[in-house]
Amino acid sequence: MRVATWNINSVRLRMGLLERLSDEAAPDVICLQETKTIDDTFPRAAFAAKGYTHQHILGMKSYNGVAIMSRLPLSNTGHKNWHNREDCRHIFATLPNNTEVHCVYVPAGGDIPDPAANDKFAHKLGFMDEQAAWWKSRKDKKPKIIVGDFNVAPLEHDVWSHKQMIDVVSHTPVEIEKLTAWQKAHNWYDAIRHFVPESEKCYSWWSYRAADWTASNRGRRLDHIWVTPDLQPALKSHIILRDARGWGPKPSDHVPVMVDIG
DNA sequence: ATGGTTGTTTAACAA
Numbered sequence: 001m002r003v004a005t006w007n008i009n010s011v012r013l014r015m016g017l018l019e020r021l022s023d024e025a026a027p028d029v030i031c032l033q034e035t036k037t038i039d040d041t042f043p044r045a046a047f048a049a050k051g052y053t054h055q056h057i058l059g060m061k062s063y064n065g066v067a068i069m070s071r072l073p074l075s076n077t078g079h080k081n082w083h084n085r086e087d088c089r090h091i092f093a094t095l096p097n098n099t100e101v102h103c104v105y106v107p108a109g110g111d112i113p114d115p116a117a118n119d120k121f122a123h124k125l126g127f128m129d130e131q132a133a134w135w136k137s138r139k140d141k142k143p144k145i146i147v148g149d150f151n152v153a154p155l156e157h158d159v160w161s162h163k164q165m166i167d168v169v170s171h172t173p174v175e176i177e178k179l180t181a182w183q184k185a186h187n188w189y190d191a192i193r194h195f196v197p198e199s200e201k202c203y204s205w206w207s208y209r210a211a212d213w214t215a216s217n218r219g220r221r222l223d224h225i226w227v228t229p230d231l232q233p234a235l236k237s238h239i240i241l242r243d244a245r246g247w248g249p250k251p252s253d254h255v256p257v258m259v260d261i262g
Numbered sequence: 263a264t265g266g267t268t269g270t271t272t273a274a275c276a277a
Contacts, residue, residue, distance in 0.1 A: 009277085010269055034277085036270065062270050063277095108277050120276085151277095208267040208277090253268080253277085 001072075001261050002027045003101070005147035005223055006244075007205075007254035011035040011067065015043050017247050021256055022050040025239065028071050029095070030256075031103035033149045035065035042067065056093045064088045066103045066148075072096055080134075083126045097143075099231070099261075104131075104148035113172045121169065124151070128178035135186035144228045145261075146188060149254060151222050152179040155193070157201045158221035170220055188226035191259045195238040205254045206245055213245060223257045236260040 004027035008014050011032060021027065030052065035042065037059050044055055052069035056077040059065035065088045068074065074093035082090065089105040107127055110120030154176045156162040165171040183190070196202045203219025210216045227235070241256040 013269070034269090062275090110276085209265080211266075250268085 001029070001095075001097070002258055003029045003031070003145060003147065003225070003261065004256050004258040005031045005033070005103070005149075005225060006256040007033040007105070007149040007223060007252060009034045009036070009252045009254070011065075012037055012041065012043060013250065014252060015046050017244065017252070019046070019050060020247060021241070021244070022052075025241065025256065025258060027256075027258055029101060030067075030069040031101065031147045032067040032069065033065075033089075033103070033105035035059050035067050036062060037065060056091055058088045058091045060088045064105055066091050066105055068093050068101060068103050070095070076100075082130045083123055085123075089127075100142055100144040102144065102146040102148075104146060104150065106149065106151040108151050109169045109175070111169060113167060113169050113174070124169075125174065125178055128152075128175075128182050132178070132182040132185040135182065135188075138186060141230070142228075143230050144186075145191075145225065145231065146227075147223075147225045147257075149222055150179060150224045152176060153220040153222055154179050155198055155221070157198060158203075160201070160203070160218040160220070165220075170222060183226065187229050189229055189232050191225040191227050191235055192221070192238055192240070192257065194232070194235050202240070203242075204240060204257050208253050223254055225257060225259050227259075227261070231261060234261045236262045 054070040057067040076094040080090040107124040109124035112118040115122035159165040204223035206213040239258040
C-alpha cells in the first residue's frame with residue numbers, strides 16, 4: 001500500500017498535477033493539505049476518474065482545507081478541531097486493513113517567532129500542545145499513520161542551514177520542542193527518517209521566492225509521515241518526489257512525500 | 263539587512 005501526502009496549495013488549480021501523480025506514482029491513498037476550497041467545489045469527479053472513489057474532505061473558503069483521496073474504502077471518517085477554531089486542518093479515516101490514517105495541516109505560524117507578539121505563532125504552538133495532549137490520552141493499540149504539512153523541520157538536516165534557520169519560524173527550538181513532544185506522546189515513528197539517515201539533507205518544500213529553487217536549494221522538510229511502532233517492520237520504501245517542484249505550468253511549493261507499507 | 267513569489271479574491275491576507 002502506497003500512502004502519499006502533498007500540500008497542494010489549491011486543489012482546483014492543480015488537479016492536473018494530481019492526475020500526473022496518479023499516473024506516475026499511483027498512490028493508493030493521497031492526503032492533501034491547503035485544498036483552499038469549500039466542499040461543494042472540490043473536484044471529486046476528477047479524483048474518482050483516477051480511481052479515488054473513496055473521499056473524505058473538509059474545506060473552507062480560501063484557506064486551509066484537507067482531503068483524503070483513496071482507492072481503498074474509508075470507514076469511521078471524522079475530523080478534529082484545535083485551539084478553539086474550526087479551520088479545517090485535521091481529518092481521519094480507517095482503511096480496510098484497520099489502519100487509521102490522519103491528515104493534518106499545522107498552522108504556518110506567521111513570521112515573528114514570539115507567541116506574545118504574534119497570534120499566529122501562538123496558535124501554532126497551542127495547536128501542537130493540544131495534539132500532544134490528545135494523542136497521549138489515546139491508549140488504544142490500533143495501527144495508525146499520521147501525515148501532513150506539519151510546518152516544522154525538526155532536525156538539523158531538515159533545513160539547508162541549521163545555523164541560519166534557528167530563529168526562523170519552522171525551525172525554532174520551541175517549535176521543535178512542541179513537535180517532538182507530540183511525536184513522543186503516541187510513540188510516533190518518523191517513517192521518512194527510517195529511510196533517510198539523519199546526517200543527510202532531506203527537504204519537501206522550496207520557497208516560491210527563490211530566483212532559482214534548484215540552484216539555491218534552500219529547502220526544508222516540512223511534510224511528514226509518522227507511523228505507530230507496530231507498523232515500523234512493514235515500512236518497505238519511500239519516495240520524495242523532488243521533480244514535482246518543477247511540474248508545470250504552476251507547481252506547488254511542496255512536493256509529494258510517500259511511503260510503501262506492505 | 264532586505265526582499266524576494268504565489269493563491270484566493272479583488273485589497274488584503276496568508277503562506
